[in-house]
Amino acid sequence: MTCFSCGGQTAPWTHMPLDPIKGTENTHKDFVVCTECGLGAVSPMPSSEEIPSFYDTAQYYTHGQSHLAEVNPTLLDRALHHIAWRFDKGQSLDPERIAKDLPPGASICDLGCGGGELLGRFKPLGFNVIGVDPDAAARAEAAKAGITVLAGTCEELPADLKGQSYDLVIMSHVLEHCRDPSLALQKAFFLTRPGGMLFCEVPNCAATHFKSLGVCSAMFDAPRHLHFFTPACLRKAISLSGFTFSSFQYMGYTRHHHASWRQWEASIYDRTRQYTAHPLGRRHTVLRSIQLLLSTALASDEKKYDSVAVYGRRPGAPERAPV
Ligand SMILES: [Zn+2]
Structure with a gap:
């Protein structure tokens, strides 16, 4: 298998025999990493x-439910969470802030x-919004909020598009789910008007948290995550699709110091041991x-935050309308 992004050679990377969300055996358990650019991928590619069967789970988060259980935090848990919060300077995609970089009434895809949560925050600001999602339950959720979401994926866009x-194309925690990220980014490129903007966020596989816990990090999420990006891999991937790199934005720090998050990740390790005596994660x-x-x-930022976005x-x- 060669790297989709740089064409480099891949080498064996890691192994994950558990699907943590379903709690069943993961049949796509082997992963490789590009020796040139560091991009990770499941191998062979499903x-x-x-x-679609990977998402056949009642708890998957596009359906608005969390797999994290409520945990009564100890005094130490509260202290760790508070310290993390004090040092968290991460920024999510903020509709109010990005509105300053967009023309009035700009169009957003x-x-x-998912259920259109982000578009629901852009719409009241006067933007024309539309979404695409393969999940019928998520589309129905969006329709209830008055958001139009067409059936499709990044790689197979709906005919209506x-x-x-x-003016702005958003791909938030999507690219890592794509079989063919370069095809997905090429489609995103042609959906972006000349001079328009792409926002693409993925789990940050250069983060210390991800590297330390490996396959037992919540961000690994086999078999739904098919590709694993570092910030440099992400930048390279959008550049190869024709976009000009503008900037990185990092987010996700306090949350992975929460007791519920820790308990979830500890349970991933414990449940992985049902399938292997020596999980390749901590x-x-x-x-x-x-x-x-x-x-x-x-x-x-690259070591600190669990997610990275590229603009x-x-x-x-x-194109300007004739005066
Ligand atoms: Zn590569």
Whole structure:
């Protein structure tokens, strides 16, 4: 298998025999990493026909439910969470802030929008919004909120979007789910009008948290995550699709210091041991939480945050209406 992004050679990386959300055996358990650019991928890549069954779970978060159980935090848990919060300078996609970079009444397309939560925050600001999602339950959820969401994926866009272009195309925690991220980004490129903007967010596989816990990190999420990006891999992928890199934005720090998150990750390790005596990931213990906090509170954004987004622009001036 060669790397989709740079064409480099891949080498064996890791192994995950558990589907943590379903709690059953993961049959796509082997992963490779590109020796040139560091992009990770499941290998062999599952077929397009197999992928929908990965999402056949009542608890998957596009349906608005969380797999994290409520945990009564101890005094130490509260202290760790509070310290993480004090050092958290992460920024999510903020409709009010990004509105300043968009023309009034700009058009926005969210690919893989789930129930349309993000579009529901853009719409009251006067934007024309539309979404795409393969999940019928998520589309029904969006329809209740008055958001139009078409059936499709990034790789197979709905026919209704043919010839359409948008001022902002959003792909939030979508690219890592795509069989063919380069095809998905090419489609996103042609959906972005010349001069328009791409926002693409993925789990940050260069984060200390991800590297420390490995396959037992909540962000690994086999078999739904098919590709594993570092910020450099993400930047390279959007550039290869024709976008000009603008900037990175990082988010997700306080949440992975929450007792519920730690308990979930500890349970991933414990349940992985039903399938292998030696999981290739570590257990998220209280001691590890303390170590992670000490080693990341003042670290670079790339090491600190569990998610990274890239802003890109499609080259070309926006078309102006004749005066
Ligand atoms: Zn590569």
